Amino acid sequence: MPAAKVLAFLVALLFPLHALAGANRDRGQDEVGPGPDEGPSYFGMVRDAAGKPIDDARVTATSRDGLAMVTRSDATGAYKLPGFNKRHNPDEVKISCAKPGYRQYRVFRHPSPRGGPVRAVETECRLQKS
Amino acid sequence: MATGCSVAAAQTITLRYAQAASAHKSIYSLPIALAEREGLFRREGLDFRVVIPIPGGADLMIAALHDDTADLAHVATPFLVRAALAGSDAVAIAAEFNDPIYSLVARPEIARMADLKGKVVGMADPDGSIAYSMRKLLALHGMSEKDLRLRTIGGTPARLGCLKRGECAAVPLGQPQDLLAQSEGYRLLGASNDAVPAYLYTVTAARRSWAAANQDAVVRYVRALAASFATIRDPAKRGAVVNTIVEMTGVEPAVAERVLELYAGKNVLPRRGEIDLQGLAQVIAFMGETGQLKDPLPAPQRFVDLRYLQDAGIRPK
DSSP states (O other): OOHHHHHHHHHHHHHHHHHHHTTOTTTTSOOOOOOTTBOOEEEEEEEOTTSOBOOSOEEEEEOTTSOEEEEEOOTTSEEEEOOOBTTSOGGGOEEEEEOTTEEEEEEEEOOOOSSSOOOEEEEEEEEEEO | OOOHHHHHHSOOEEEEEEOOHHHHTSGGGHHHHHHHHTTHHHHTTEEEEEEEESSOOGGGHHHHHHTTSOSEEEEEHHHHHHHHHTTOOEEEEEEEESSOOOEEEEOTTOOSGGGGTTSEEEEOOTTSHHHHHHHHHHHHTTOOGGGSEEEEOOSHHHHHHHHHHTSOSEEEEOTTHHHHHHHTTOEEEEEHHHHOOOOOOEEEEEEHHHHHHTHHHHHHHHHHHHHHHHHHHOGGGHHHHHHHHHHHHOOOHHHHHHHHHHHTTSTTSOSSSOOOHHHHHHHHHHHHHTTSSOSSOOOGGGGBOTHHHHHTTOOOO
16 A cells, blocks of 8 residues: 555544544453553653654653553654553663654663652653664 | 474564553453463564553554554454454454453342343443443343433443442443452342353454565464463463463452353353454444444455464364
8 A cells, every 4th residue: 555545544544533532442342540550651752863852753662571562752752651560670661762764873761860669761762864 | 384393493573463551451461461471472483572552542453553563453343343444454363352241240239130220320332342232131131221321431440430439330340350349249230241142352453465475473373372272271271371360450369260260161262263253243233233334234254364364273163
């Protein structure tokens, strides 16, 4: 399928389903909300070499055992992912980013505040034109 | 078909499998979680990776196949049917859950179905599989939704909360919450599969084009999934299955045992991942009944590709 046709299909597919999602996100398949065993969330920005935000980049958080969560950066370059189960060590969760026409060249994890449990992990991902 | 030795010698293939976050923590991920835990994907030479799209309810799993987030996806059949009719080339390549059990659980003072008349019942989305099966269950008892005051509540945990707060007289619950509620004195009025004996709830889907170009990987996946279903039925592996349910859902082992007892002898899980076309026809009929599809209803064969099951030596049901 040509790229334009694929894009048109995705827009047609996603738009009405997003509208439904507001009513019941997991319609047709039962939902289980985040539990008390959830570890820290992951958030940050995707930027280019000049520091300009990059939207619609795919951001992946991968745990040591290979489980991955994937999201897209928003119009401001920001992303947010929920936590893995607490049994996953957040220090072993890798953040990566990708976008067609770019390659990842730097991932910088901001140090977490000292003292108290880590509730969120901030990581900046940099892409440059390939 | 490749033998175990030749598979071991072959190059490892990476497979990305999209699953909704909610499904990942639920009983519906049992076949996949068990296959991972028991090394069944590794045995087939697969580097199997679960990918959870965020945001990503069940409604976005097919999209994950199209935007290259994943190669395979765990999807509830109504979403697959809808996406295929909208132009997607995604098809079911194996079954994961056939006929799920949703228990209609009531407060202790409700002794029978007729006692629900005029009372608030927390119900799932009216166009979804759960509400559909509950309508059928009510009809089995000579009742309809008009006899009840319905409140739409998404998700078993939220519905259980409504029941416990006393705001709902009854709610449909999945496993293990239905068993937990009954152990606390709530009453079981009926189960969805009393009324809907044939259904195809969730499947593994792939794009036809991708699967055709990656036939070897898909067949290996189907073989691993089939081995997982065989493991679930193997009495010698009971401990591993129970532990998997405990890790997934956080329940006590005794409750996990009861879940397996509940599934025993019922059409909840496929035997080896075979696709029940009659069950898929039931899904399509339900989508027609609820106005999601117009006549003439499509044939279930349109939404499946059985070649990978056949190549894995699995006969159709």
